[in-house]
Amino acid sequence: MTHASLLGQITDYANRANPYPLYEELRKTPVLHEEGGPYVISSYWDIKNLLHDPRISSDAANLAAAGDDELSEPEQTGLPPSFIRLDPPEHDRLRRIANSSFGPPHRPTRIDSMRGELGQIVTGLIDGFGDTRQIDLVDQFAYPFPVTVICRLLGVPREDEPRFRAWVDPIVAGLDPDTRTGADSVFKQTAQDARMQLGMYLAGLVEERTKEPREDMLSDLVTSHGPDGAMTTMEVLATSVLLLIAGHETTVNLITNGMLTLLRHPEYLHRLREDPGLSVRIVEELLRYEPPVQLVPQRTCIADITVRGVTIPKGSRIWLVLAAGNRDPERFEDPDRFDPDRGDIQHLGLGSGIHSCFGAPLARLEAQIALSELARRLDNPRLVEDPPPYRQNAVLRGPRHLNIAFDGLH
Ligand code: HEM
DSSP, X not given: OOHHHHHHHHHOGGGTTOOHHXXXXXXXXXXXXXXXXXXXXXXXXXXXXXXXXXXXXXXXHHHHHTTXXXXXXXXXXXXXXXXXXOOTTHHHHHHHHHHHHHOOTTSOOTTGGGHHHHHHHHHXXXXXXXXXXXXXXXXXXXXXXXXXXXXXXXXXXXXXXXXXXXXXXXXXXXXXXXXXXXXXXHHHHHHHHHHHHHHHHHHHHHHHHHHSOOSSHHHHHHHOXXXXXXXXXXXXXXXXXXXXXXXXXXXXXXXXXXXXXXXXXXXXXXXXHHOGGGHXXXXXXXXXXXXXXXXXXXXXXXXXXXXXXXXXXXXXXXXXXXXXHTTOTTTXXXXXXXXXXXXXXXXXXXXXXXXXXXXXXXXXXXXXXXHHHHHHHEEXXXXXXXXXXXXXXXXXXXXXXXEEEOSEEX
């Protein structure tokens, strides 16, 4: 297998259902560089070290300069990059302001206080299966659940979902490296237009909250005047777009990958039914074994960096393949085994370092409640189709549909 074909195969939709043998191949060349392409890093410790290395930049401007034919966002959309695409000190300031609303230290966080509400949403969705004996878990549960949660958290009307979904879909498609060739710039332009429209939609809500703040995160973002000062309106909009998208496009895949994995390993489904507390370890092992974010393709070196004797020149683009690191046998024993009982599950599924997932407490809690309730309430659940059909996206990977048959509800 040539290296040139290896990256192509990873992004090839035909391999979406099981990319793990390709990642095993990839780890044989821990710093892979094909002509004109990014430097691809696939071993656990290399990824972890680079995620903590200040010579690796997340700044959208550096990525554009590195030859990613990304359009300059502020020029094209009027929206500045959100903090996931910024370096310190801007990144840290914006993340701290957002965090003062999401999970301030030393008092019960917004997320802790939502536990009961999350349970009610899950119960409502499962009750909604009614008398049917077969469901599509994605459309009937795994998508609507985190969407409802992030809408309530931010203060975005849930009934507007069909409107913002039309903008979110092209933005997410624009993250897929498979859109590089040919139609690439069309894709990128469409994604940027959609981001601007989503920003304009949110601007209406932000204006309302500025006049009349409520108990939601949009209100907190516009009114926050802590030690870091206030966000500008543009920063509020960029942050809201980021939270709205990151808040549901990943969790849907964690829940769906989770149920698929449990149905393939029914002993854990049975154990979870008896002991909902096991959901904590199951979710951690899922974030290792089937991570919803497979790779981080948006990093640039801002100095020469040597990894395993290979010098990655300043200005190069880097891909960090989290899902390959998570199955690195140098780090995890028997890595291809789904084993929530393994003592040590320090996965890369939520990233690491300063950009590590901002929504991690919420993502974990949503998945724990969702999986333990599905295990408890579905009588004799079984997969209708294995493997299920997957979404196109190679970065945010998960089934598009997951049809499950069952004998009734408890
Ligand atoms: C960052 C994964 C859920 C908000 C990240 C990163 C990963 C990740 C891997 C690091 C990206 C990088 O290094 O460039 C996930 C997964 C989730 C999830 C697997 C669900 C299972 C959420 C939720 C929210 C959220 C629910 C919001 C409520 C963010 C934000 C960042 C981020 C804002 C950027 C952090 C920064 O740049 O400082 N996430 N995420 N995520 N995530 Fe999540």
